[in-house]
Amino acid sequence: xxxxxxLAALPAAVLAATGCVDSRSHTNxxxxxxxxxxxxxxxxxxxxxxxxxxxxxxxxxxxLAVARVQSxxxxxxxxxAKATFDSRPSQENAQKRAFRERIENSFRAVSGSRFTxxxxxxxxxxxxxxxxxxxxxxxxxxxxxxxxxDKVTQRDFPITLKGIRVVAVNVVKLKTDNIDxxxxxxxxxxxxxRVETAGAREWRVINNLDRLxxxxxxx
Amino acid sequence: MSSQAWMVWPENFAVSFLVMAxxxxxxxxxxxxxxxxxxxxxxxxxxxxxxxxxxxxLAAAAEVQARNRAVLLAHGxxxxxxxxxxxxxxxxxxxxxxxQGYPALQRKLLDEITRIEEDYKKCGEVPPPPPxxxxxxxxxxxxxxxxxxxxxxVLEEIKRSITSIHDKTLADYRRSYERRHKxxxxxxxxxxxxxKNLVQVxxxxxxxxANVRTVDAHMAIYEQINEGTDKAQHALTxxxxxxxxxxxxxxCVAAGGAFINFKLIALPMSEMVGAGDYxxxxxxxxxxxxxxxxxxxxxxxxxxxxxxxxxxxxPRIANLNDRLRTRMLWIALTxxxxxxxxxxxxxxxxxxxxxxxxxxxxxxxTVQPVAHDGWxxxxxTAGQMLLGFILPFALAFIAIPLESVxxxxxxxxxxxxxxxxxxxxxxxxxLGNVARQMSRVLIKLYDVFIVVPLMAExxxxxxxxxxxxxLDVDVDLExxxx
Numbered sequence: 001x002x003x004x005x006x007l008a009a010l011p012a013a014v015l016a017a018t019g020c021v022d023s024r025s026h027t028n029x030x031x032x033x034x035x036x037x038x039x040x041x042x043x044x045x046x047x048x049x050x051x052x053x054x055x056x057x058x059x060x061x062x063x064l065a066v067a068r069v070q071s072x073x074x075x076x077x078x079x080x081a082k083a084t085f086d087s088r089p090s091q092e093n094a095q096k097r098a099f100r101e102r103i104e105n106s107f108r109a110v111s112g113s114r115f116t117x118x119x120x121x122x123x124x125x126x127x128x129x130x131x132x133x134x135x136x137x138x139x140x141x142x143x144x145x146x147x148x149x150d151k152v153t154q155r156d157f158p159i160t161l162k163g164i165r166v167v168a169v170n171v172v173k174l175k176t177d178n179i180d181x182x183x184x185x186x187x188x189x190x191x192x193x194r195v196e197t198a199g200a201r202e203w204r205v206i207n208n209l210d211r212l213x214x215x216x217x218x219x
Numbered sequence: 220m221s222s223q224a225w226m227v228w229p230e231n232f233a234v235s236f237l238v239m240a241x242x243x244x245x246x247x248x249x250x251x252x253x254x255x256x257x258x259x260x261x262x263x264x265x266x267x268x269x270x271x272x273x274x275x276x277l278a279a280a281a282e283v284q285a286r287n288r289a290v291l292l293a294h295g296x297x298x299x300x301x302x303x304x305x306x307x308x309x310x311x312x313x314x315x316x317x318x319q320g321y322p323a324l325q326r327k328l329l330d331e332i333t334r335i336e337e338d339y340k341k342c343g344e345v346p347p348p349p350p351x352x353x354x355x356x357x358x359x360x361x362x363x364x365x366x367x368x369x370x371x372x373v374l375e376e377i378k379r380s381i382t383s384i385h386d387k388t389l390a391d392y393r394r395s396y397e398r399r400h401k402x403x404x405x406x407x408x409x410x411x412x413x414x415k416n417l418v419q420v421x422x423x424x425x426x427x428x429a430n431v432r433t434v435d436a437h438m439a440i441y442e443q444i445n446e447g448t449d450k451a452q453h454a455l456t457x458x459x460x461x462x463x464x465x466x467x468x469x470x471c472v473a474a475g476g477a478f479i480n481f482k483l484i485a486l487p488m489s490e491m492v493g494a495g496d497y498x499x500x501x502x503x504x505x506x507x508x509x510x511x512x513x514x515x516x517x518x519x520x521x522x523x524x525x526x527x528x529x530x531x532x533x534p535r536i537a538n539l540n541d542r543l544r545t546r547m548l549w550i551a552l553t554x555x556x557x558x559x560x561x562x563x564x565x566x567x568x569x570x571x572x573x574x575x576x577x578x579x580x581x582x583x584x585t586v587q588p589v590a591h592d593g594w595x596x597x598x599x600t601a602g603q604m605l606l607g608f609i610l611p612f613a614l615a616f617i618a619i620p621l622e623s624v625x626x627x628x629x630x631x632x633x634x635x636x637x638x639x640x641x642x643x644x645x646x647x648x649x650l651g652n653v654a655r656q657m658s659r660v661l662i663k664l665y666d667v668f669i670v671v672p673l674m675a676e677x678x679x680x681x682x683x684x685x686x687x688x689x690l691d692v693d694v695d696l697e698x699x700x701x
């Protein structure tokens with residue numbers, strides 16, 4: 001609560017009285033994809049740090065969902081926990097506590113999947129975020145961004161991520177990336193191109209977990 | 220287009236420039252009269268409206284000044300009139316309280332004085348004169364004994380008788396004086412009572428005199444205002460400015476209080492109206508709701524002070540009959556107390572919400588929560604609740620400086636408008652003069668450019684006038700000879 005809010009509230013009270021209110025949604029919706037495939041499943045502890053940060057940062061009315069990235073991720077079954085926080089602060093805190101417990105229980109015994117379907121998770125995430133009707137929509141991909149699909153799964157088609165921010169977090173370097181860094185760069189560039197082609201509002205990569213404030217920062 | 224296109228002789232700049240200058244000069248000389256007229260007209264066209272606007276602004280300023288004066292004097296008259304009325308009321312109370320027992324006091328004083336007088340008269344009684352035979356005794360005492368034993372014996376007898384009578388008389392006399400002294404001694408309490416009563420009367424009179432002097436001073440101001448003197452107007456204006464500045468300062472302090480109040484209830488209000496609704500991009504409905512509550516409290520305070528007749532912003536409330544006004548007073552006070560109670564509860568809820576949020580954040584972070592001392596941590600909670608209860612009542616008094624700001628704002632605003640109008644008038648006048656002078660300067664400058672043909676014209680005119688004057692002289696001479 002800042003002083004400028006108090007000063008801004010004076011004319012806003014007049015606006016409210018005349019019915020000139022801002023009808024746009026000011027809530028945030030965050031969909032976090034946690035890669036649990038192969039060796040990346042060991043990074044689940046870091047994912048919990050990010051989830052805790054999100055729980056501390058998101059406000060009343062905001063939505064949060066955490067889903068696993070598995071061999072095929074375009075499914076509601078992959079959503080570990082989801083919640084739209086109550087507008088009452090007391091209820092909001094209780095919801096956040098329950099959310100944290102659920103995440104802790106889910107990540108206690110994570111079994112690594114054989115394949116990594118990031119695209120399916122993105123489509124599922126976009127669907128969830130669009131349903132929330134939030135003003136700001138963000139998909140956080142906690143993964144090495146190495147997509148591996150089985151032969152049956154079809155994901156090579158254009159996807160729609162209109163108005164959604166996509167943030168790739170903790171994109172670790174693979175052994176092959178260490179041999180040839182161009183692979184790592186190329187992988188990130190390919191994802192950026194795909195996401196931007198899909199109409200995403202922003203693409204961002206955050207590898208330093210001390211700068212998590214950039215996850216929800218706009219622009 | 221080439222930069223040398225204007226040159227008559229492209230290879231010779233000087234000659235080309237000279238030819239062009241001569242041509243321009245010739246053209247400008249030919250167009251001199253209309254150009255002078257044009258420049259003069261432009262000057263008039265610019266300066267005329269500006270001067271007219273300046274005159275209009277000055278007239279408007281005079282009108283505003285007259286209005287300001289009328290309003291100021293009327294307001295001052297009303298204020299001083301009320302003050303005089305209050306002084307008279309106070310005087311009436313003093314007279315009633317201090318001098319209503321004056322007749323009784325006077326009667327008491329008169330009684331005491333009468334008694335003192337009577338006692339004094341009693342004291343004034345002289346001892347009885349010595350008997351007349353004392354003269355006979357004196358005559359006998361002058362008798363020459365001549366050694367006669369009989370005469371001596373008679374005289375001794377007379378002496379003994381007189382001595383015994385003298386002793387008796389002296390004793391009577393002393394007794395009489397003793398009695399008078401006792402009477403005089405009994406005077407003392409009466410004297411003291413009279414003295415005390417007179418001192419009291421003197422004090423009452425002095426107090427009355429001081430109050431009368433205050434009334435006289437107010438009446439003198441009232442008379443000055445009534446006469447509409449410049450001194451009274453100046454004094455009222457200065458008073459208006461002082462009042463405005465003081466009230467504004469108090470309003471700023473009150474705004475600080477309102478801000479603290481806002482901080483106390485904004486967060487818990489989200490528990491009531493929800494934290495997810497926004498009015499603008501960053502302004503929540505809960506924050507506006509908190510502000511509305513503060514405004515309602517201030518309004519209730521305003522109505523309370525209006526009902527108490529401390530402020531007079533709403534004449535309708537002031538004109539209500541006493542029964543309705545008292546009812547309104549109680550309603551406003553009740554609502555204010557309820558709102559203060561709500562605020563105290565909200566302040567407590569704020570503390571609880573913040574504690575809960577802190578606990579959640581600590582559980583989300585890796586840092587272990589710090590243990591707090593029980594009673595120490597309850598001090599801020601109690602303080603917040605107390606502030607939440609007190610601030611609405613403190614805010615209620617904002618009505619007094621608000622009224623003062625509104626009333627003195629007219630005076631201050633009027634003075635500023637007057638200054639603005641006069642400044643604008645001055646500016647318009649300056650601009651008008653500048654435009655007129657500029658047209659004159661341009662006319663002179665125009666003549667400077669065509670100075671050569673003008674000199675030629677002057678010389679030609681000079682020789683022609685000489686010739687004509689010479690011809691005139693010749694004609695005169697011929698006429699003289701003729």
